[in-house]
Amino acid sequence: MDRLRSVSRTSPVAVLREIWSRKSFLGFFAWSKTKASLSESRTSLLWWIIEPSLKILVYGAIFGLILPASTRPENFVVSLIIGVAIFETYSTQSGASTRFFAQSDVIEESTSISPWSLMMSTVIETYLKSAALIVIVFGAALLLGVSPRLSWLAFPLLFAGYGVFLYSMGLIVAALSRFFPTFPRLLGALNRVVFYGSGIFWSIERVLASYPTLLSIAELNPVYQIIQLGRAAVMGNGIDWGHVIALHSLVTVVLFAVGGLLFHHANKSDHA
Amino acid sequence: MPDPQSTAVLVSQVSKTYRTYARSPGRLFPQSSEVPALRKISFTIGQGETVGLLGRNGSGKSTLLRVLAGVLAPTEGEVTAHQKPRLLGLSGLQLPDLSVLENAELMLRAHGHSRQKSRNLAQDLVRDADLAHKALLPYKTLSTGMKGRMSFLLAIINQPEILLLDEMLSVGDQQLQEIYTRWIDGLQASNRTVIIASHNMETIQAMCSRAIVLVNGEVGFDGPSGDAVSFLQSN
Numbered sequence: 186m187d188r189l190r191s192v193s194r195t196s197p198v199a200v201l202r203e204i205w206s207r208k209s210f211l212g213f214f215a216w217s218k219t220k221a222s223l224s225e226s227r228t229s230l231l232w233w234i235i236e237p238s239l240k241i242l243v244y245g246a247i248f249g250l251i252l253p254a255s256t257r258p259e260n261f262v263v264s265l266i267i268g269v270a271i272f273e274t275y276s277t278q279s280g281a282s283t284r285f286f287a288q289s290d291v292i293e294e295s296t297s298i299s300p301w302s303l304m305m306s307t308v309i310e311t312y313l314k315s316a317a318l319i320v321i322v323f324g325a326a327l328l329l330g331v332s333p334r335l336s337w338l339a340f341p342l343l344f345a346g347y348g349v350f351l352y353s354m355g356l357i358v359a360a361l362s363r364f365f366p367t368f369p370r371l372l373g374a375l376n377r378v379v380f381y382g383s384g385i386f387w388s389i390e391r392v393l394a395s396y397p398t399l400l401s402i403a404e405l406n407p408v409y410q411i412i413q414l415g416r417a418a419v420m421g422n423g424i425d426w427g428h429v430i431a432l433h434s435l436v437t438v439v440l441f442a443v444g445g446l447l448f449h450h451a452n453k454s455d456h457a
Numbered sequence: 458m459p460d461p462q463s464t465a466v467l468v469s470q471v472s473k474t475y476r477t478y479a480r481s482p483g484r485l486f487p488q489s490s491e492v493p494a495l496r497k498i499s500f501t502i503g504q505g506e507t508v509g510l511l512g513r514n515g516s517g518k519s520t521l522l523r524v525l526a527g528v529l530a531p532t533e534g535e536v537t538a539h540q541k542p543r544l545l546g547l548s549g550l551q552l553p554d555l556s557v558l559e560n561a562e563l564m565l566r567a568h569g570h571s572r573q574k575s576r577n578l579a580q581d582l583v584r585d586a587d588l589a590h591k592a593l594l595p596y597k598t599l600s601t602g603m604k605g606r607m608s609f610l611l612a613i614i615n616q617p618e619i620l621l622l623d624e625m626l627s628v629g630d631q632q633l634q635e636i637y638t639r640w641i642d643g644l645q646a647s648n649r650t651v652i653i654a655s656h657n658m659e660t661i662q663a664m665c666s667r668a669i670v671l672v673n674g675e676v677g678f679d680g681p682s683g684d685a686v687s688f689l690q691s692n
Contacts (some may be wrong), residue, residue: 189464189467189537189538190538190540190541191535191536192525192527192538192541192542193527193529193535194538210566210567210569213566214550214563214566215565217555217559217563218552220555221553221554221555223550224554224595225554236534263611290528291550292567293528294523294526294528294544295550295564295567295612296545296550296564296567296568297526297543297617298567316523323657379491381509435462448513453529454530
């Protein structure tokens with residue numbers, strides 16, 4: 186006969202075990218939510234592709250005209266598309282995470298699946314919704330003369346690593362949205378800082394070359410790190426892979442630890 | 458001290474206080490406020506018992522069930538159990554824009570069934586719910602009663618060892634009530650532990666040998682269900 190165990194305590198090992206054992210359902214749930222969002226109207230599927238494409242066109246036109254060539258990244262159009270794709274993935278995840286607990290509480294009650302696992306489903310859903318962007322990245326690269334290279338195979342690995350960052354950000358945003366109901370309003374402003382500080386349409390290395398301290402701070406932005414890696418993987422830009430990956434891993438570990446603590450407290454906090 | 462060999466659920470000095478805001482008329486800013494929902498509740502549920510949970514609106518029944526299910530952490534005290542209790546309600550995993558069949562399959566996958574088995578079971582379930590003619594239509598097109606029927610049949614698919622039922626007796630037509638009663642009888646026969654929260658005192662008396670009455674978040678009575686009903690009616 187099993188001994189009695191606390192019903193509300195959980196351990197990191199139990200969480201990992203549940204995510205692994207429920208991986209089929211978590212993927213299916215993410216796919217179902219994506220399908221549901223696309224069935225809202227007949228044109229939803231088209232907008233899945235049109236919306237990010239329009240953003241790329243607008244940013245490209247405006248910043249391509251405004252910014253001098255010396256401040257833009259190499260191969261501006263492809264660099265811009267990669268930057269928008271990666272930032273939009275982050276933005277989708279952070280937006281979904283603000284509403285996370287409102288949905289996960291009900292699901293946890295009826296299925297006993299923990300919010301930790303459900304957050305993984307949110308990351309998978311984010312990736313599904315960003316799939317069109319990845320197609321646009323490689324399609325545009327080929328059209329604009331970028332030759333396929335071996336480093337393209339690094340993209341799935343890159344996105345797997347990015348997934349850990351997205352999961353960590355999801356934990357943080359969900360927890361802060363639970364503790365502070367007005368946090369989603371602040372998140373919009375914070376995301377603008379991330380957007381402009383990620384080198385999507387301007388070259389951080391070139392503009393901040395004379396400001397080493399600012400450059401070091403900018404290099405800590407994990408979205409910028411992934412954009413650097415993404416551009417290097419697609420176009421073969423010369424970067425110090427080891428340095429960027431190490432920095433990204435360090436930042437992600439810190440965010441994961443912070444997110445885990447906040448999420449743990451938010452998970453069982455008051456909600457009538 | 459209860460014998461852990463026969464105890465299914467042990468509730469020890471559980472309190473739950475919600476932090477919220479109180480807004481007085483005319484004041485611009487709300488003031489923080491605490492609402493005690495449960496106050497030092499203790500009881501044990503034995504293996505195979507079917508226990509009713511009674512109380513007026515706002516007495517703490519739903520809060521207690523959510524604490525028992527591990528969805529809500531108590532402010533004080535602890536709930537321990539032989540296995541994690543499952544809370545069955547009529548809300549749940551629903552994606553309104555997907556079809557009735559797709560929603561059924563989703564819930565079945567959530568309960569751990571394989572893809573093929575979920576598809577087959579979903580079709581059976583939709584037929585049993587008398588919704589075969591609406592199987593491919595969006596879930597949001599169902600009436601409240603239809604949703605209740607569907608949700609109930611989905612909720613009872615898997616039967617964990619310890620079940621918590623929150624107000625499921627209050628909804629549904631006569632037919633659904635009869636299905637529900639037969640299902641509870643089946644649970645009792647299989648020696649599962651069941652805690653039923655309801656306002657329906659007659660059904661609690663019929664289904665449960667024991668009932669706990671909550672009064673303002675405290676255990677006001679814990680004993681035979683007939684006496685519990687009398688206690689509730691007299692308070």
